[in-house]
Amino acid sequence: MAGLPNPISLDQLLINYPTKELLFNYLDSNLNLFHRELYDVPNAINTEEYNNGCKVNLKLMSYNMLAQSLASSSMFPTAGKLTSWKYRNQYLIYELLQRDADVYCLQELDAQYLKYWETFFKNIMGLNCKFVRYGAKNHGCFIAYSLEKFEVELEFFSSINFDDEVVDTENPSIYNGAKLTRTCNIGMLMVLNYKNTYLESIGYVSTNKKGIIVGTAHLFWHPFGTFERTRQNYILMKKLQFLKQIYVEKDYTAFFLGDFNAQPYLSPYEAMVLSKPVRFDENKESFFYLNGSMEYDFQNEKNPFSKDPTTTECHYIPENISIVKQLETCFNKLPMRAISMYGHSYSKVDKLNSIEKNHMEPDVSNSCGGFTxxxxYIFLIVDEEDLEVNVGEKYKNLYESHKVNIKKLLQVPTLKSLPSNKEIMFPIVSGSDHFSLFCELDIHL
Incomplete structure (x- = not known):
């Protein structure tokens, strides 16, 4: 197929091109890929006038790399030989190299290739890394982080197995995700301290420890998984709240990046991002998905795509509505907000692909199997005690509210602008069915 490079295994690729520069130059000359712009985000104020000059420059990347076991020709009929790992691994590595991030949050990283990814990040990129998976899944989540900026010996690490976690309500019916299905989904959280030598290099001198809290997750994928995704989101936020109580916000800035398998107009997003108090029943579409997902018979399922949630009849069962209300109450008691980096600022650089229904997020980051x-998302997680706060107004200027300044955002193309016209997983577009997200920002100390 036109546009494909010569096939090569990941281990041989790393042997032949053992440095970042050699590897990048080889792939850059052999892959003819669709170019994505890295946009400069215009700032509302000149932050140099408002701070002491000490700022951490941080580059964050989130990427669902598509597990090889899922890269089948039946799921991606137009991808051709790109579904083969000997082609696809080159696309994935090139995407990672291009961004040169300080923190990579990756989902669907194959356990079978873990030692090669560890070699790539440690030996080629000079980063440290952690990997978690759970249950029968042969892929998991992965975080790699800069050893130039962060102290490896002071790292704190925690994995989250969603099937084993409970929601803190009085009614045990909401406790167990297995009420719907065991998902084997996982998340991970890390606390990374800034290296003293790095802080000195930017002119910051203090006895206070400072750093970031960073996490990633891959939430339940199923078309009828809206309730479970929302429950998993609550678990994530609760875990982050616990860490933020230990590592106080003035010294540690918190981020969560990942594949939430939820669109911005549905309950997992609205419970994290939109103004409180959350009232799920006010968003009729979201409420429909929540209740419909609780009716679905996962145990006797034959084909997960045999029914379409948008066309399936939904019965508003009192017991289910009560459980949804309990989860809603849990979110409303949680004194935290998530601020989407793309939702916050992407409209400043790409108005045509900042969608009002998506709360100004881009239109599409995934296309596969008939779904787009x-x-x-890349989220900044902040403490917020005021349940009635207008998040759009309060966080309009992130420098003034949280000393964070978004500098760059990677373009998220529209599907119609792609050479493939709609497919992300395509030989001259990408080696995954997801677009990566990338944000560069300054944290002022």
Missing amino acids: GLLD
């Missing part, structure tokens, strides 16, 4: 939609 936005599933991936």
Whole structure:
């Protein structure tokens, strides 16, 4: 197929091109890929006038890399030989190299290739890394982070097995995700301290420890998984709240990146991002998905795509509505907000692909098996005690509210602008069915 490079295994690729520069130059000359712009985000104020000059420059990347076991020709009929790992691994590595991030949050990283990815990040990129998976899944989540900026010996690490976690309500019916299905979904959280030598290099001198809290997750994928995704989101936020109580916000800035498998107009997003108090029943579409997902018979399922949630009849069962209300109450008691980096600022650089229904997020980050939609996000997580706060107004200027300044955002193309016209997983577009997300920002100390 036109546009494909010569096939090569990941281990041989790393042997032949053992440095970042050699590897990048080889792939850059052999892959003819669709170019994505890295946009400069215009700032509302000149932050140099408002701070002491000490700022951490941080580059964050989130990427669902598509597990090889899922890269089948039946799921991606137009991808051709790109579904073969000997082609696809080159696309994935090139995407990672291009961004040169300080923190990579990756989902669907294959356990079978873990030692090669560890070699790539440690030996080629000079980063440290952690990997988690759970249950029968042969892929998991992965975080790699800069050893130039962060102290490896002071790292704190925690994995989250969603099937084993409970929601803190009085009614045990909401406790167990297995009420719907065991998902084997996982998340991970890390606390990374800034290296003293790095802080000195930017002119910051203090006895206070400072750093970031960073996490990633891959939430339940199923078309009828809206309730479970919302429950998993609550678990994530609760875990982050616990860490933020230990590592106080003035010294540690918190981020969560990942594949949430939820579009911005549905309950997982609205419970994290939109103004409180959350009232799920006020968003009729979201409420429909929540209740419909609780009726679905996962145990006797034959084909997950045999029914379409948008066309399936939904019965508003009192017991289910009560459980949804309990989850809603849990979110409303949680004194935290998530601020989407793309939702906050992407409209400043790409008005045509900032969608009002998506709360100004881009239109699509994933396309596969007949589905297209936005599933991936980079969130700044902040403490917020005021349940009535207008988040759009309060966080309009992130420098003034949280000393964070968004500098760059990677373009999320529209599907119609792609050479493939609609497919992300395509030889001259990408080696995954997801677009990566990338944000560069300054954190002022």
